Amino acid sequence: MVSCSRIQHGRKYSHKCANYLCSDVTNEPALRAAHQKICETLPPIIGVLNGAMVLRDISIQNMSFEHMSDVFRPKVYGSIHLDRIFQNEKLDFFILFSSINCVIGNLGQANYAAANTFMCSRKYISELHLAFPFLPARKAC
Numbered sequence: 202m203v204s205c206s207r208i209q210h211g212r213k214y215s216h217k218c219a220n221y222l223c224s225d226v227t228n229e230p231a232l233r234a235a236h237q238k239i240c241e242t243l244p245p246i247i248g249v250l251n252g253a254m255v256l257r258d259i260s261i262q263n264m265s266f267e268h269m270s271d272v273f274r275p276k277v278y279g280s281i282h283l284d285r286i287f288q289n290e291k292l293d294f295f296i297l298f299s300s301i302n303c304v305i306g307n308l309g310q311a312n313y314a315a316a317n318t319f320m321c322s323r324k325y326i327s328e329l330h331l332a333f334p335f336l337p338a339r340k341a342c
């Protein structure tokens with residue numbers, strides 16, 4: 202997690218500052234603890250980006266459950282956890298880093314393509330929720 206700001210309590214700082222907190226996006230309690238720490242010690246969070254990624258390139262024929270879950274966890278569970286944690290917070294942006302790979306495919310990366318496709322659909326569901334707020338979009342998973 203990286204928190205960047207030039208403004209604190211309405212005062213502009215003359216320098217930029219960045220704070221780094223290590224957290225595992227697949228571990229929801231740890232992520233909530235990091236979120237809590239940021240809320241208590243740093244300026245308000247205005248946006249979230251999930252760029253966490255693990256690659257395990259291998260053909261589908263030889264793909265084990267671990268090959269799938271290693272790749273799925275940061276993108277799928279990480280996105281779900283962040284969505285849950287921030288679902289009631291007003292953010293300027295909520296960005297999930299997918300890849301063109303989920304459209305064009307890539308040899309040995311079916312697991313990565315599937316995880317990225319989830320991120321695209323998740324983003325789509327959230328946008329659908331903006332258009333139709335009566336849909337429980339951010340609680341879909």
Ligand SMILES: NC(=O)c1ccc[n+]([C@@H]2O[C@H](COP(=O)([O-])OP(=O)(O)OC[C@H]3O[C@@H](n4cnc5c(N)ncnc54)[C@H](OP(=O)(O)O)[C@@H]3O)[C@@H](O)[C@H]2O)c1
Nearest residue numbers: 224225226227251252253254255274275279298299300301
């Ligand atoms: N680079 C490209 O050309 C490209 C193209 C299209 C899309 N993207 C997307 O952009 C994003 C970033 O790509 P990148 O090239 O910057 O990847 P990267 O250099 O491999 O960085 C991925 C980061 O994710 C972290 N990570 C893995 N599992 C995590 C977890 N459970 N919790 C928290 N962090 C975790 C890794 O930390 P550790 O090092 O500690 O494991 C690593 O710092 C990815 O989502 C990727 O799909 C990249």
